[in-house]
Amino acid sequence: MSATTITTETITDQPKLTLRPNPLVNEKTALIEETAAKISAGSYKDWRDDLLREGYVVIKGAIPKTKAESYQKDIFNWLESFGTELNIQDKSTWKKENLPAASKISSFTKFSLPHEKFFWNIRQEKGFRDAFAKFWGTDELLVSFDSINVAFPGLKDEENITSRPWPHVDQSPYRNGLACIQGIAALSDAGPKDGSLIVYKNSHKYTEQFFREALDEESWSPRDNVAFTSEQLEWFEKKPDVQKLKVLVEPGDLILWDSRTIHYGAQPEADSDTIRTVAYISYSPANFATEESLAKKKEVFEKWGGTSHWAHDNINPRLERVYLPNGELDPRDKGEPSNKPDLTDDLLKLAGVKSY
Numbered sequence: 001m002s003a004t005t006i007t008t009e010t011i012t013d014q015p016k017l018t019l020r021p022n023p024l025v026n027e028k029t030a031l032i033e034e035t036a037a038k039i040s041a042g043s044y045k046d047w048r049d050d051l052l053r054e055g056y057v058v059i060k061g062a063i064p065k066t067k068a069e070s071y072q073k074d075i076f077n078w079l080e081s082f083g084t085e086l087n088i089q090d091k092s093t094w095k096k097e098n099l100p101a102a103s104k105i106s107s108f109t110k111f112s113l114p115h116e117k118f119f120w121n122i123r124q125e126k127g128f129r130d131a132f133a134k135f136w137g138t139d140e141l142l143v144s145f146d147s148i149n150v151a152f153p154g155l156k157d158e159e160n161i162t163s164r165p166w167p168h169v170d171q172s173p174y175r176n177g178l179a180c181i182q183g184i185a186a187l188s189d190a191g192p193k194d195g196s197l198i199v200y201k202n203s204h205k206y207t208e209q210f211f212r213e214a215l216d217e218e219s220w221s222p223r224d225n226v227a228f229t230s231e232q233l234e235w236f237e238k239k240p241d242v243q244k245l246k247v248l249v250e251p252g253d254l255i256l257w258d259s260r261t262i263h264y265g266a267q268p269e270a271d272s273d274t275i276r277t278v279a280y281i282s283y284s285p286a287n288f289a290t291e292e293s294l295a296k297k298k299e300v301f302e303k304w305g306g307t308s309h310w311a312h313d314n315i316n317p318r319l320e321r322v323y324l325p326n327g328e329l330d331p332r333d334k335g336e337p338s339n340k341p342d343l344t345d346d347l348l349k350l351a352g353v354k355s356y
């Protein structure tokens with residue numbers, strides 16, 4: 001054999017390309033990577049195969065439609081409880097100034113919304129949590145303290161980044177493989193003209209390749225969010241199986257997607273007749289969380305704050321209070337939910353406050 005012949009042995013013997021120290025590695029990384037790799041290699045003959053193959057899936061009727069509609073009503077009642085002219089039945093009142101302060105992605109997280117009783121009821125719905133339990137192979141789960149998105153057709157909000165496409169993945173280049181499954185509890189219909197999730201089907205298969213081959217390592221960030229320019233999107237669009245599509249759902253459906261799948265929330269078209277109403281819910285195994293993350297999660301919970309869409313990591317506290325233009329605290333911001341949840345053992349375990 002000549003010295004220049006490359007054999008399998010010599011390739012596997014090569015040290016991996018040296019990257020700079022991985023800022024996301026912690027004592028749980030190996031467990032998460034091993035668990036996710038095992039799940040990813042499986043074959044299930046159900047929706048899990050679709051999720052793993054295409055990067056997203058819709059679980060039809062995860063909860064009954066009537067229940068989903070009643071949650072939408074709870075959310076509408078909450079929106080109407082701020083003493084503004086907002087009347088959900090009257091389109092002329094669908095104005096930004098009549099709504100509680102929203103995030104820059106048109107989601108509601110302030111006024112302790114992540115911990116309103118109805119939001120916890122949504123998180124504790126068996127149909128939603130069972131899907132995640134089935135995927136992760138355990139019912140010892142943590143749940144995210146994320147937001148609710150309500151998008152009114154025709155409501156103009158040019159400051160909002162969701163007024164135009166904002167394709168991104170929610171996973172840092174420093175992670176290996178599947179790390180997070182995100183979820184949308186659909187509480188309204190999403191037809192072709194309605195607001196909904198846009199996904200780039202199959203893109204999750206190429207995200208890590210893109211990071212390695214097309215994204216300068218200098219620009220890698222530990223932040224689990226990478227937005228793409230239109231030129232970068234073209235790299236994905238050249239892949240023959242990558243397909244951009246709007247996910248169409250009915251109330252009670254659950255959308256799941258891999259955080260490596262390119263996605264964004266699309267606003268309803270002006271002539272849509274549906275107020276898009278969704279709750280972001282994501283669950284992951286409780287043993288994925290470090291002690292540090294659990295301590296942070298407990299602290300945020302005790303302050304009725306929100307975090308990110310991750311349940312076990314990225315416990316980035318959202319504790320912003322709401323201030324009036326004159327700088328005074330908005331008296332409607334009580335620092336706690338208007339209707340607190342029942343602090344059952346089940347809820348406290350999902351919140352990471354009690355251990356399993």
Ligand SMILES: [Fe+2]
Binds near residue numbers: 168169170263
């Ligand atoms: Fe996202």
